[in-house]
Amino acid sequence: MLSVASFGDWLGLLATSVFAASQVQGDTAKGAAFGSVIAIRLLPALVLGPVAGVFADRFDRRWTMVICDLLRFVLFASIPLYALTGASGGLVVTWAAIATFLIETVTLMWIPAKEAAVPNLIPRTRLETANQLTLITTYGITPIAAALVAAVLDRSVRGLAGGDLPNWAQPAQLALWVNAFSRLATAIVVTFGIKEISQSRGGEREQSEQSMVKQFTEGWRFIGQTPLVRGLVLGIFGAFAGGGIVVGTAKFFAASLGAGDAAFFLLFGAIFIGLALGIGLGPTIVRDMSRRRWFGMSIVLASASVLVLAFAIHLSMAILGAILVGTGAGMAFLAGITLLGGEVADEVRGRVFAVVQIGTRLVLILAIALSSLLVGVGGSRQLAIADLGISVSSTRLLLLLAGAAGIFAGISAFGQMDDKKGVPVLADLWGSIRGRPLMPAEPFVSTGLFVVFEGGEGAGKSTQLAALAERLRGQGRDVVVTREPGATGVGERIRSLVLDTAPDDAPSPRAEALLYAADRAHHVATVVRPALIRGAVVISDRYVDSSLAYQGAGRTLPVDEVSWLSSWATGGLKPDLVVLLDVEPHTGLGRVAARSAGTDRLEAESLAFHERVRYAFLDLAAGDPKRYLVLDASRPVEEITDAVARRVDEFLVDLAGVVHPRPAQGPDTSVQPELSDAELVTMERPRR
The missing domain is CATH 1.20.1250.20 (MFS general substrate transporter like domains)
Structure with missing residues (x-):
């Protein structure tokens, strides 16, 4: 129909x-x-x-x-x-x-x-x-x-x-x-x-x-007071204003390229091709990305493409710019109409659609009319740069103005409509294209401190963790000592599954990663987060970085996928301090053999496996040096204990009497240089 x-x-x-x-x-x-x-x-x-x-x-x-x-x-x-x-x-x-x-x-x-x-x-x-x-x-x-x-x-x-x-x-x-x-x-x-x-x-x-006047007034009040609708209207109007300027100047722009009517028709054909591409392929490309974010980004794409037109020195560049303008406009229009239809209440939907449909026509008329009137002002000048003859005319200046205004409108709309505050935009886009959009961290208010000990086998984590806990308890602090896996009843059962040496019961690498993530999700929800909310110091033996090192580097699974999985499981919770005890695999495994008669399944892995794990930990620390304390685990135990105590004291001084909200802010994307930024969604607390 x-x-x-x-x-x-x-x-x-x-x-x-x-x-x-x-x-x-x-x-x-x-x-x-x-x-x-x-x-x-x-x-x-x-x-x-x-x-x-x-x-x-x-x-x-x-x-x-x-x-x-x-x-x-x-x-x-x-x-x-x-x-x-x-x-x-x-x-x-x-x-x-x-x-x-x-x-x-x-x-x-x-x-x-x-x-x-x-x-x-x-x-x-x-x-x-x-x-x-x-x-x-x-x-x-x-x-x-x-x-x-x-x-x-x-x-x-x-x-x-x-x-x-x-x-x-x-x-x-x-x-x-x-x-x-x-x-x-x-x-x-x-x-x-x-x-x-x-x-x-x-x-x-x-x-x-209600009277028609009251309905009319309420419709406009709804638009003005609703950030989503206000952002949609602002973005759509800005995009159509830029499009109107493109239409009004197109004939003169084709002439500035030294082309005739054929170029004019080619440019318009390119815009319609881009429009069809944006509408038809856009949702397939961005997949599960937030449509609110996609709307603002599409307007910015269309407007930035207008700038490409303004700087085009050849017809091929202009056609590419026109296709991109159409693509961005098509995606923005589809996202905007879908958001209006799905998120605006039925009783005011007609008035909102009327404002959008009619407002775009008026904005388009004004943009076309004004740009057509102004396009001849100032004439055109030729600049000789190398062997290129570049035309600088009022047409190009108007296109620059349209592009800049459209980008401003897109960013403004994005700011009003963004439903994933703090999540990096480009990383979220890349993750969505790959089927793993980023998620904002779960918000909660914490007065506690989260410290994690990481390192290879035999690094001495348990010794240092116990020493730190004893010292903090001596100061009268509420201290929660925990570990992964095995801190809960569920975790104990998972621990037996992942560390049992029976070859017939050994989970596959992906199953192992999922089991660790399941333990971590339950651990954070039932132990770590409640303790931080009440103001305790949580000290954990292993956390997310162990999965990145052992299942990612050690098992050679895609590290970005392991990171995304762990971050989803934890709701984006990131420790304040990671103490990495670095030890040569030979030394660490020798300590393990000396203190116990048997080994678990991870300890029994090859030396090459443990080498990969060690360098993965070091890469993680290099990617975020402010959050990591890297210590040589071969040094005397007392020296390591003192270094850990000094760093923790720096946090505790700032922690005293201060409530630190953990907002739904952006994911940490600084895990290691070779990893994809899109998946590393661990939340970083405010620096102290």
């Missing part, structure tokens, strides 16, 4: 404009008639635009759409009928303009009703896919189909007539008839086939009790 409606819109635009031009003589008159009809289609937004959304929210949407389609059927059909009466060309053009104005006025009420009704017909999880289909149909396939139908009509009718055509058989008039009956078809489909469009009875009663 929406495809038929879109087809009718584009065919009607072409048909009415061509029909008007065909009724007068002379190139100037034809051009004026053609352009006037297109301009008139945009004017009703100034007249009825502010209240169109109120109609969509106040009255039954299904019958609003049916009545509007029937009115458009009558108005479109009246244009060729009036031409058949023998009226002069001037009168026919005048009526075509009046009918076009009325058609667009009716359309302004139809669009918000349609947009507000769609989310009620489709499950929320499928709303984006439905919007993809609608937008590709509207802005990709349908314009081309409408042009092809017009061309086919022209050739077919002329072939049948064998030469000159009678007035009633002109292709433009036939196209108007096709468009008129497409409106009748959609009215019939909505009347008898899509009864679910009507809004709820409760909504109707609530709307009927």
Whole structure:
């Protein structure tokens, strides 16, 4: 149904404009008639635009759409009928303009009703896919189909007539008839086939009790007071303003490249190609990325691409820029429409869609008009740089202005709508493309301190952990000593699974990583986080870094995947201090053999395995030296104990009497140089 409606819109635009031009003589008159009809289609937004959304929210949407389609059927059909009466060309053009104005006025009420009704017909999880289909149909396939139908009509009718055509058989008039009956078809489909469009009875009663003025005021107040909607409107308006400047300057820009009309059409074709790519492929590329973030980033992409156009010195660069402009605009439009449909309450959805749909038209008109007027100011100058002749003109300056304004609008919208505060944007994008979007850390308020001891086998972690715990307890502090795996009942059972030396029971490397993550999730939720909330000092024997070193480097699993898994399990919790006791594998394994008769499964691994583990720990420490204290484990025990105590005291001095909120802030992406930043999602506490 929406495809038929879109087809009718584009065919009607072409048909009415061509029909008007065909009724007068002379190139100037034809051009004026053609352009006037297109301009008139945009004017009703100034007249009825502010209240169109109120109609969509106040009255039954299904019958609003049916009545509007029937009115458009009558108005479109009246244009060729009036031409058949023998009226002069001037009168026919005048009526075509009046009918076009009325058609667009009716359309302004139809669009918000349609947009507000769609989310009620489709499950929320499928709303984006439905919007993809609608937008590709509207802005990709349908314009081309409408042009092809017009061309086919022209050739077919002329072939049948064998030469000159009678007035009633002109292709433009036939196209108007096709468009008129497409409106009748959609009215019939909505009347008898899509009864679910009507809004709820409760909504109707609530709307009927309010005046239209109050509804109008409340709609605008909702937009102004809702960060999501405000950011969407700001971003969409900024993107369309930039697009309008591109449209208004396109003809002159093509000339500045030393090209003619062919280049002008190529640039516009490239924009439509990019639009289709953005709408069709965007969701597949970003996958599970937050649509709020995607919206702002898409606007920035489109606006930055306008800057590419401004600096283009060759047609190929300009075409690439135009494709990117269209891609960004397509993704932004899809994300924006999906967010509006899925997150705006039904009772105000019509008014919000009306503001967006009508506001974009007005912004587009103003941008095109102003840029067209200003484009000739200052003329053009040629700069000789090397052997390149670069044109510096008002056209390029306007494109620069449009790009900069669009980037500002995109960043502003992003700031108002961002639902993952503190998570690095580019890292989140890269992670989403790979199917692992970053997550904000779980917020909680802590007055405690989280210290972790890491290192290879036989490094002396248990000795140093016990010494630190005894010292802190002697100061009267609440100290929680824990370990991974095995700090809880669940952890003990997992520990027996991962460290048992029975070969038949040994888990595979990926299963082992999952078991450690399961232990860590339970450990953090039941031991570490509650202790930090009450202000205790938590000292843990191993944490996330052990998984990165043992399962990542040791088992040669993808380290970024292990990091993402562990970070998801911990909710992004990161220790304040990691004490890394570095020891040569030969030395450490010798200590293990000397103190016990047997070894667990990890201790029994090859020397090469333990070498990989050691260097992985060192790489992790090198990536974040402020958080790590790296000590030579071969030095005397007392010396190591003193060094650990001094560093911990630095934290405790700042900790005294201070409440440290652990906000849902960004993930730490500084794990090791060769790792992907996208997956390393461990939260970093504020520096003390």
